[in-house]
Amino acid sequence: MPTSELNEFSRRSRWASGQPIGALMARALANPNLISLAAGFVDPETLPIELVQLATQALLSSPASARASLQYGTTHGSLKLRRLLKQRLESRDRQTLQINDDQLVLTAGSNELLHLTCDALCDEGDIILSAAPTYLVFLGVMDSIGAVAQGVESDDEGICPDALDRALTRLESDGDLGKVRGVYLVSYFDNPGGRMAGQTRREKLWDVTARWSERMGRPLILLEDAAYRDLRFEGPDVPSLLQFDPTASRTVYLGTFSKSFSPGIRVGWGLLPHELSAAVIDLKTNTDFGSPHFSQQLIAHVLEQEWDIPHTERLCAGYRRKRDAMLAALERHFADQPGVAWRVPAGGLYVWLTLPAEMETGLGSPLWEHALSEGVIYVPGEFCHPAHGTPKSRHGMRLSYGVTTVEQIDAGIAMLARAVAQVGST
Numbered sequence: 336m337p338t339s340e341l342n343e344f345s346r347r348s349r350w351a352s353g354q355p356i357g358a359l360m361a362r363a364l365a366n367p368n369l370i371s372l373a374a375g376f377v378d379p380e381t382l383p384i385e386l387v388q389l390a391t392q393a394l395l396s397s398p399a400s401a402r403a404s405l406q407y408g409t410t411h412g413s414l415k416l417r418r419l420l421k422q423r424l425e426s427r428d429r430q431t432l433q434i435n436d437d438q439l440v441l442t443a444g445s446n447e448l449l450h451l452t453c454d455a456l457c458d459e460g461d462i463i464l465s466a467a468p469t470y471l472v473f474l475g476v477m478d479s480i481g482a483v484a485q486g487v488e489s490d491d492e493g494i495c496p497d498a499l500d501r502a503l504t505r506l507e508s509d510g511d512l513g514k515v516r517g518v519y520l521v522s523y524f525d526n527p528g529g530r531m532a533g534q535t536r537r538e539k540l541w542d543v544t545a546r547w548s549e550r551m552g553r554p555l556i557l558l559e560d561a562a563y564r565d566l567r568f569e570g571p572d573v574p575s576l577l578q579f580d581p582t583a584s585r586t587v588y589l590g591t592f593s594k595s596f597s598p599g600i601r602v603g604w605g606l607l608p609h610e611l612s613a614a615v616i617d618l619k620t621n622t623d624f625g626s627p628h629f630s631q632q633l634i635a636h637v638l639e640q641e642w643d644i645p646h647t648e649r650l651c652a653g654y655r656r657k658r659d660a661m662l663a664a665l666e667r668h669f670a671d672q673p674g675v676a677w678r679v680p681a682g683g684l685y686v687w688l689t690l691p692a693e694m695e696t697g698l699g700s701p702l703w704e705h706a707l708s709e710g711v712i713y714v715p716g717e718f719c720h721p722a723h724g725t726p727k728s729r730h731g732m733r734l735s736y737g738v739t740t741v742e743q744i745d746a747g748i749a750m751l752a753r754a755v756a757q758v759g760s761t
C-alpha cells in the first residue's frame with residue numbers, strides 16, 4: 336500500500352505501530368531451532384489439560400449450564416467469578432474489601448484491562464510514572480494512546496519512593512503536575528526484573544502518593560499489576576496495596592490467570608476505584624461489551640472446586656527448578672566474565688542480567704548478532720526502558736525460563752556466554 340494511503344490512518348494507529356515485541360517474535364518464529372530465552376510464555380508441560388477437560392465437561396453437563404456458559408455475558412463479566420475473586424483477594428490480603436461488585440471487571444487477559452485503564456485515565460500527553468525498566472507492553476499501551484510513560488529510578492524492590500517524590504517535585508516545577516495520572520508498578524516478581532516490593536517499600540510508596548494526592552487535590556492512582564503474584568518460590572506473600580485502601584479509592588489491582596493457569600483461556604481481572612471502573616466499562620462496552628463468557632465460567636468452576644491450589648503449587652515447584660537451573664548456568668558460564676551481574680528472583684519467570692556498560696544488547700548490536708548466530712535470543716533491556724525520565728540503560732537483558740527446558744536453559748546460557756566473550760574480545 337502506498338505511504339500516502341497509510342498516512343490516512345488515524346494518529347492512534349501510527350502511535351501503536353512499530354512496537355519492538357513484533358520484531359522479536361518474528362525472529363523467534365522464523366527460526367524454530369533458536370533457543371528463546373526471550374518469550375514470556377508459560378511452560379507448555381504445565382498447561383492444565385485435564386483440569387480444563389473436567390471443567391468443560393462440568394459446564395456442558397446439563398443443557399441449562401451449557402446454555403448459560405455459551406451465551407454472551409455482561410460487560411463487567413461473570414458475577415460469580417468476580418465474587419470468587421473478591422473472596423480470594425480478601426483472604427490473601429487478610430482484610431475485608433469495602434467495594435461493590437461493579438468495581439470488579441473481567442477482561443480477556445489483564446493486558447486488556449491495563450490498556451482500558453490507561454485509556455480511561457490519560458489524554459494525549461498525560462503521564463504515568465513507572466519503574467525503569469518496566470513491563471514493555473505497558474510502554475506500548477502508553478504509546479498507543481499518545482500518553483507518556485516516564486521512568487523513575489528503581490532498585491531491587493522496584494520503583495524508589497524518594498525518586499518518585501523527586502520526579503513529582505520536578506514535574507511540579509516544570510508545570511507538568513496536572514498531566515500526571517498515576518504510577519504503574521509490577522509489584523510481585525516483576526517483568527522484566529524479577530523484583531518484589533516488600534512491605535516497607537509498599538508503605539513508603541503509599542505515603543508518597545498519598546501526600547501528592549493531597550497536594551494535587553485529586554487521587555494519584557496506583558496501578559498495581561500483580562500478574563506474577565501466584566508464582567512465588569520463597570518468602571512470604573505480602574499484602575497488596577489494597578491493604579492501605581480497602582475501598583479501592585485510588586488503587587487499581589490487576590490480576591490474571593494467564594501465568595498461573597492458562598494464557599489460552601485468557602482471563603484477566605481487576606479491581607478499580609468506583610468512577611474509574613465506570614469509565615473503563617464505558618470503553619469496554621464500545622469494544623466488545625464483555626470478554627468470553629465461557630472462559631470466565633470455566634475459571635469460576637476451577638476456583639469453586641479449588642483445583643487451582645494444587646496446580647499452582649506444582650507450577651511453582653517446576654518454575655523454581657527452572658529458575659535454579661538458570662542461576663546455576665549463569666554461575667557456570669559467566670563466573671569468569673567481569674562486569675556481568677544478575678538478580679535472583681524469588682518468583683515469576685525472569686532473570687535480569689546486566690553486562691559491562693559498554694556492551695550494548697539491543698537489536699542489531701554486535702552482541703545480538705553473535706547471540707543469534709550462536710542460536711539464542713533474549714529481550715534487549717532497552718525495550719523495557721521508558722523513553723522519558725531516567726536514562727535508557729542499553730546493557731541489560733531479560734532472560735526467561737518460562738518455555739525452555741532445563742537442558743535448553745543451560746545450552747542457551749552457554750551460547751550467550753560465548754557471544755559475550757566474543758564481543759568482549761573484539
Ligand SMILES: Cc1ncc(COP(=O)(O)O)c(C=O)c1O
Pocket residue numbers: 375443444445446447470521525526560562590591592593598601602603
Ligand atoms: C507484568 C505483566 N502484566 C500483565 C501481563 C498480561 O498478561 P495477560 O494479558 O495474558 O493476562 C503480562 C504478561 O506477560 C505481564 O508480564
